[in-house]
Amino acid sequence: MGKTDGATIIKKYANRRLYNTGTSTYVTLDDLATMVKEDEDFTVQDAKSGEDITHSVLTQIIFEQEAKSGQTMLPVSVLRQLISFYGDQMQMVVPSYLEHSMAAFAKEQERIREQMTSMIGKSPMDVMASGQQMFGEQAQRNMAIFQEAMKMFNPFAAVADIQPKNGAPAAADKGADAQDDLQSMRDQIAEMQRKLDEMG
Secondary structure (H helix, E strand, O other): OOOOOOOEEEEEOOOOOEEEOOOOEEEOHHHHHHHHHOOOOEEEEEOOOOOEOHHHHHHHHHHHHHHHHOOOOOOHHHHHHHHHHOOOOOOOOHHHHHHHHHHHHHHHHHHHHHHHHHOOOOOHHHHHHHHHHHHHHHHHHHHHHHHHHHHHHOHHHHHHHHOOOOOOOOHHHHHHHHHHHHHHHHHHHHHHHHHHHHHO
């Protein structure tokens, strides 16, 4: 499919048909999945309202890919964890963590492919051991990013850091302390985002 300058606009009509304005052709969800794999940027818009519905369409592509392949990339345990974060105070952290984690994994892809290629000719046991070590290291790196995010966002740590060592603050200072707590949490969130950006 031909690329256009900037993001290609895909229009979705009421009959669920998708129209690629870059190539002036109707496309399917499979075509959009191919565009994603070829790193072609696109935005999906509702043809009537002009609303950006890219997120819901990409989610639909994932759903169809999961159903079609028979080999799910999103285990039930991961889906349960994602659902549990909705409405939780940690919900705002999850998108940044997932984005940076996936970006880090993408950077590792070429190295992983090279290692897999080097395993050709080795015994199945050697391949299994090397593969487990390789993906174990990646999992540890991802967990380190997540733990850093959790540690920095922990509101109890923020309160503990600013409480005096010799006991609770006086009643007259409680209002100011509450403001300090709130500002400290905001500062920690900003610092967490900065570190996640650096890790990415």
